[in-house]
Amino acid sequence: SQTIHQWPATLVQPVGSPLSLECTVEGTSNPNLYWYRQAAGRGLQLLFYSVGIGQISSEVPQNLSASRPQDRQFILSSKKLLLSDSGFYLCAWNPPPTVAGNTIYFGEGSWLTVV
Amino acid sequence: AQSVAQPEDQVNVAEGNPLTVKCTYSVSGNPYLFWYVQYPNRGLQFLLKYITGDNLVKGSYGFEAEFNKSQTSFHLKKPSALVSDSALYFCALRTTDSWGKLQFGAGTQVVVTP
DSSP states (O other), rough: EEEEEEOOEEEOOOTTOEEEEEEEEEOOOOOOOOEEETTTTTTEEEEEEEEETTTTEEOSSSSSSEEEEEEOOOOEEEOOOOOOGGGEEEEEEEEEEETTTTTOOOOOOOOEOOO | EEEEEEOEEEEEETSSSOOEEEEEEESOOEEEEEEEOOOSSSSSEEEEEEOOHHHHEEEEEGGGGETTTTEEEEEESSSOOOGOEEEEEEEEEEGGGGOOOOEEEEOOOEEEEE
């Protein structure tokens, strides 16, 4: 069966420090991968998505970047965190093929607090 | 431009009563609609989806949803609510032109009281 892992689950970082959140998917090949951010416990915002290794699409210009160094690994990074980067970050995936009817599955999320 | 709306910020229902969570959408092409549930401090769990075919879709945990093209709605329903159904519910929309972008409604908090 397919599973998705995110870590760390919780992170407290000072302003100006770097960030690395990791996500891996098991039990599938060539998944589409996504990073979402949930602020204030409600609204979900798509940050990045990827259809393959090294292929990243950015939805919102911001202080964050994403990379996909391996087929089932997706990393969210920042060189210098801002207070506004605080939030709940969710990694997600869907299996191939790339069609709109495919279900997207979410990880358990990573809480980031920038202090 | 496409959009998805959940007009109710919170829905309160007594245990055993029917539960309905509303969702409306606007899209120029064919919609692909999804419902997710989120428990506190957890990720989103997939409940059900509409792609094509039968307008009544059955999903996990006794939930179902009815796709209504004329009213552009996709309301989530459960005949008899449980206290454990208390959670945050999200409706989401995808189209063939924007397959990579699952767009979410603002969410509806469901509170089921014993």
